[in-house]
Amino acid sequence: xxxRGEPRGFSPGxxxxxxxxxxxxxxxxxxxALELVYWPAIQMVLWGFTSQFxxxxxxxxxxxxxxxxxxxxxxxxxxxxxxxxxxxxxxELWSRNxxxxxxxxxxxxxxxxxxxxxxxxxVLIGVGPAMLLAxxxxxxxxxxxxxxxxxxxxxxxxxxxxLGLMVDAMxxxxxxxxESLAWLAxxxxxxxxxxxxxxxxxxxxxxxxxxxxxxxHVFEGxxxxxxxxxxxxxxxxxAALLDAVYLTLGGAIFLYAFRGARRRGALxxxxx
Amino acid sequence: xxxxxxxxxxxxxLTKRFGATLAVDGxxxxxxxxxTAALLGGNGAGKTTTLSMLLGLLLPTAGxxxxxxxxxxxxxxxxxxxxxxxxPYVDLPHRLxxxxxxxxxxxxxxxxxxxxxxxxLAQDLQIADFxxxxxxxxxxxxxxxxxxxxxLLNAPELLLLDEPTASLDPDTGDWVRGYLERYRExxxxxxxxxxxxxxxxxxxCSEVMMMREGRIVDRGSPRALIRRYGRETLxxxxxxxxxxxxxxAELRAAP
Numbered sequence: 001x002x003x004r005g006e007p008r009g010f011s012p013g014x015x016x017x018x019x020x021x022x023x024x025x026x027x028x029x030x031x032x033a034l035e036l037v038y039w040p041a042i043q044m045v046l047w048g049f050t051s052q053f054x055x056x057x058x059x060x061x062x063x064x065x066x067x068x069x070x071x072x073x074x075x076x077x078x079x080x081x082x083x084x085x086x087x088x089x090x091x092e093l094w095s096r097n098x099x100x101x102x103x104x105x106x107x108x109x110x111x112x113x114x115x116x117x118x119x120x121x122x123v124l125i126g127v128g129p130a131m132l133l134a135x136x137x138x139x140x141x142x143x144x145x146x147x148x149x150x151x152x153x154x155x156x157x158x159x160x161x162x163l164g165l166m167v168d169a170m171x172x173x174x175x176x177x178x179e180s181l182a183w184l185a186x187x188x189x190x191x192x193x194x195x196x197x198x199x200x201x202x203x204x205x206x207x208x209x210x211x212x213x214x215x216x217h218v219f220e221g222x223x224x225x226x227x228x229x230x231x232x233x234x235x236x237x238x239a240a241l242l243d244a245v246y247l248t249l250g251g252a253i254f255l256y257a258f259r260g261a262r263r264r265g266a267l268x269x270x271x272x
Numbered sequence: 273x274x275x276x277x278x279x280x281x282x283x284x285x286l287t288k289r290f291g292a293t294l295a296v297d298g299x300x301x302x303x304x305x306x307x308t309a310a311l312l313g314g315n316g317a318g319k320t321t322t323l324s325m326l327l328g329l330l331l332p333t334a335g336x337x338x339x340x341x342x343x344x345x346x347x348x349x350x351x352x353x354x355x356x357x358x359x360p361y362v363d364l365p366h367r368l369x370x371x372x373x374x375x376x377x378x379x380x381x382x383x384x385x386x387x388x389x390x391x392x393l394a395q396d397l398q399i400a401d402f403x404x405x406x407x408x409x410x411x412x413x414x415x416x417x418x419x420x421x422x423x424l425l426n427a428p429e430l431l432l433l434d435e436p437t438a439s440l441d442p443d444t445g446d447w448v449r450g451y452l453e454r455y456r457e458x459x460x461x462x463x464x465x466x467x468x469x470x471x472x473x474x475x476x477c478s479e480v481m482m483m484r485e486g487r488i489v490d491r492g493s494p495r496a497l498i499r500r501y502g503r504e505t506l507x508x509x510x511x512x513x514x515x516x517x518x519x520x521a522e523l524r525a526a527p
Contacts, residue, residue, distance in 0.1 A: 017379030021365075024372045028406075095365040100422070103327045103357045104380040105349055265290070265321070265330045268362065 014106050018114030022088045023121075036122055040076045040130040047072040048138040066140035067226050068196060071219060073131055073142055074152055075195045078215055079186050080126045081160025082167065084119025086182035089168045093176055098261075099268040108258045112251060115168070116161050123157060148225050152218050155239045159214040160186070162246030169250075169257035172266065194219050214239040214246065278341055280305045280430055280462040281326065286335035288321050288486075295321045297486035298335065303479070308456055308463040310473045312506075313483030314514045319466035322483075323432050326464070327357055339430065353381060358423035359434035360416060366408025370399060370418050373407055374425065381426040393421045397451070413444035420448065424455070431455075433465040437472055449475055470507040480506070482513050489513060 026033050051068045092098055101111070135141045142149060167185050170178050192206055193215035199207050210216040217239035224232045261267050279302035288296040296318045303309045311319040324330035326337060328348040337344035339351045364373045371390065378386040394400040397417045402410060407418060416437070423431060436452065437445035449472055456463055467473050473480055474494045482490040482497070490497065490513060494506050501509045 011382065013382055014380050017376050020379065021368070021372075021376040024368050024376070025365075028367050091365075095367070096362060097365050099329060099359070099362040100357075100364065100377070101380070102329055103352060103355075104377065105352045105382075106380050107349070259331075262329065263331045265324060267329045268320075268324055 010107070011105070011110060014104075014110045015114045015117065018106070018111060019117055019121075022091070022114070022118045025088075025091055026122075033125070036080075036126040037129050040073070040080065040126045041133060043072050043076060044069065044130040044134055045137070048134060048140075051140075052138065066138070066142070066144075067223065069134055069138060069140050070142050070145065070222060070226065071195045073127060073134070074156055074218065074222060075190075075193070075215075076127050076130070077123055077153055078156040078160040080123045081119050081157040082164040082186045083160075083182065084122035085115045085161055085164025086167050086171070087122070088115055088118045089164075089171065090176075090179065090182060093171060102267050108255055109251075112165065112254055115164070119161060119164065120157065123160075145222070145225055148221065148231050151231075151236055152222055155214055155218050155236075155243055158243040159239075159246055162243065162250035163189075165247075165250030165254040169253040172254075172257040172261045175266070189213055189215065192216060198223060211238070212242065214242040217242070278305075279303055280340060281464060282336075282338040283322075283326075284336045286322065286325060286337060287333045288318075288325060288330065289333045294486050296325070296332075299481075299483075299486075299488045301481055301488060301491070303462055303464055305462055306456070306460045307478050308452070308465070308476045309479040309481065310477040311464070311466045311481050311483055312468075312470075312473055312510060314468075316485075317483040318486040319483055320434055321486075323357075323434055323464070323466055326432060327355075328352065353426060354428060355430035355432065356423040356426055356428035357432045357434075358419045358436060360412070360419070360436075360438045361434065363415065364407050364419060364422060366406065368407060369404050370407055370410070370421075371403040373418070374403075374421060377422050378425050383425055389425065390421075393424060397421050397424075412439050413441065416440055416444065416448060420451070427459065429459075429461050431461055431463045433463065435467055435469070436465055437467075437469060445469075445472070452476060470505065470510055474506050482510070484513055484516075 047068050051066065054068070055065055092101065131142050145152070163186055167181050170181055192202065192210040193213055194202065194210055195215070199210045199216055199220055202210055217235040221232045221235040221239070224230050224235070281301070281303040283302070284300045285298045286296055286300070287294070287298050299318075299322065311322055313319050321330065325332050326339065326344070328344060332345070340354060342351050344351060368376070374390045374393070375386065378389060383389050390403075391400075394403055397420055399414065399417050399421055402414060407415065410418060423433075433452075437448050440448065452463060453476060455461060463476070465476070478493055480491060480494055480497060481488045492500065497509050498504065498506060501512055503509050503512070
């Protein structure tokens, strides 16, 4: 019995092994699986009622019913995307498993790809039901956005991934003492992301900041589709380019932090 | 047939510094193929730090590590599939069942016929009855056997063990030692272990490196060390070295 040769490069099999590990974890605890669906669904219900109220009391919402619901669901794509990269990572810290993982031929970038893949699965499990539930509850289907929905989904997911990798790097550097970052980091960007209001309502200095966030471009683009029925290519391109920067930066910082952890001996020790 | 004739592990001038602390201080050693060697020393002597560097989990500050003739710092992915590691201080994930853990690690090593391999190891290590149990619910002895199963999944030619029988009752400890002896004889593998257990080291090892304050202060077979220090057991040798001021121990070292 022996290993299949000496793996020298990227191995989808090892990425699959890590994905399997996270799926086993998800399957082993129904409360955790339920939690994935719970918050997005509750958020959707709350914002659904708020939207119904504002439909008759706000000309802004009345002009495009579902704008708040679409916003909250897409925001959740980014939040869950970021959390989806961080929670499986935290699972390794909680179980102090890095010392086992990295004496195998697993490469850090393979682990990173597994984390991103798991994030996509968690987002689909979490946000998908909320999107479907909104149809019978509020007669609003986010799928009515058409093909731009796919673009918005992928752009926000990619931003969540970039942020998630940066948070993971912080966790590698500072251990579980920085755990709360995984849940809080993305909310720092919420005001400037202009999720529920146009960027134009922000102070001018914050508008400059907002347009450095892919999310602000996505939500502006979403409102353009809903209010003006146009797909704003300028926002799409800006968001895609910024995402490329966020992802590259996130990946680079993650790999740098991993090397730092090897220098400090943190792979064996990281925890509280 | 052995793949290499040179020593499986060759370490030269290996140094690790954590800030102002010199954890490993320019050590040199080699472990020949098919032997069992031990790093022996008190807490903080540098044993686990040395093992971590051999595993690639920790980057040395200076020095060189060659395993199977490969530079571990540059080509560790050529080496890692041929070695494995077990430590009672690094548990396998608790919430996965034993079979799930072994499946994940088997896939990470790209083991062909993984199901059959797990079944064979389960029989061999007497863990078949709790393959479906969550790893966190096992006793210390059961966890040790499961950790050993994980460490043997890829039939490693080099096995690194950090205190393999720590916190085990004497019966289970003896069983593990017996198993390791049989594994080495059967597979021709090389084993390097870090231990505090002198009886274990006397039984298993043909070569011992005594560490103190990050340095190897003496080395030799257990019998040669006992003779050199004029003692009756390796434990007495260990105590003399551990309590010496460093110079004393090194003065006794063989030229």
